[in-house]
Amino acid sequence: MAFDIDAYRRSVTPVVVDDIDFGAFRADPLPDEVLRTLRFMHDVESHTVCYLRDLLCTSSHTDPRITTFLTMWNYEEYWHGVAIGKVLDAHGEASEDARIAPMRQRLRAKERFTPLTHVFGSALIGDDFAALHMTWGAVNEWSTQTGYEQLIKKADHPVLTTLLKRIALQESRHIAFYATEARERLARSGPVPARPPASPCGASGLPSAAR
Numbered sequence: 001m002a003f004d005i006d007a008y009r010r011s012v013t014p015v016v017v018d019d020i021d022f023g024a025f026r027a028d029p030l031p032d033e034v035l036r037t038l039r040f041m042h043d044v045e046s047h048t049v050c051y052l053r054d055l056l057c058t059s060s061h062t063d064p065r066i067t068t069f070l071t072m073w074n075y076e077e078y079w080h081g082v083a084i085g086k087v088l089d090a091h092g093e094a095s096e097d098a099r100i101a102p103m104r105q106r107l108r109a110k111e112r113f114t115p116l117t118h119v120f121g122s123a124l125i126g127d128d129f130a131a132l133h134m135t136w137g138a139v140n141e142w143s144t145q146t147g148y149e150q151l152i153k154k155a156d157h158p159v160l161t162t163l164l165k166r167i168a169l170q171e172s173r174h175i176a177f178y179a180t181e182a183r184e185r186l187a188r189s190g191p192v193p194a195r196p197p198a199s200p201c202g203a204s205g206l207p208s209a210a211r
């Protein structure tokens with residue numbers, strides 16, 4: 001069944017945190033290994049806009065269905081970063097711009113070329129790039145949701161559980177879009193044509209003597 005993009009865009013909202021008692025982490029802090037994972041997830045969620053920049057350099061940007069989704073997806077992911085930042089903040093750690101700005105400065109040289117790899121990759125793959133992009137997105141979203149589920153179990157902290165369950169619920173809608181689109185686009189793209197048997201004349205097709 002097709003993903004209802006119109007219903008999705010009307011329901012998009014920042015993950016609700018107003019009723020979460022982040023002060024509880026001061027009395028009952030998270031262990032270092034959980035905080036380490038949260039730092040990573042904070043950065044991944046907060047850098048979604050950088051992935052969006054790269055994806056808009058590809059042929060995917062010509063499909064308004066995809067760009068509508070990406071607009072809403074980026075908005076929700078942004079707020080996931082902000083919400084996890086509140087947990088880091090409650091542990092006296094830098095979050096949001098104070099953490100992200102120096103990191104982006106450090107990665108500036110490498111990041112300068114990332115859009116180019118997407119431009120060339122998209123040009124090389126052609127119309128099937130969107131199928132690849134949707135498949136890549138589905139795998140990423142599944143991994144993210146599974147990561148949050150594992151973190152809930154490992155941390156076993158009631159406040160963190162509430163927050164991560166809400167985030168994971170939004171991730172499930174991202175999975176639904178990417179996976180549905182990937183399945184449909186991969187089916188349309190068809191099998192890769194088999195390579196013709198090697199010619200006795202060699203790769204050029206010309207008799208050896210004529211080369």
Ligand SMILES: [Fe+2]
Pocket residue numbers: 045076077080144167171
């Ligand atoms: Fe997210």
Ligand SMILES: [Fe+2]
Pocket residue numbers: 077141144170171174
């Ligand atoms: Fe997501």
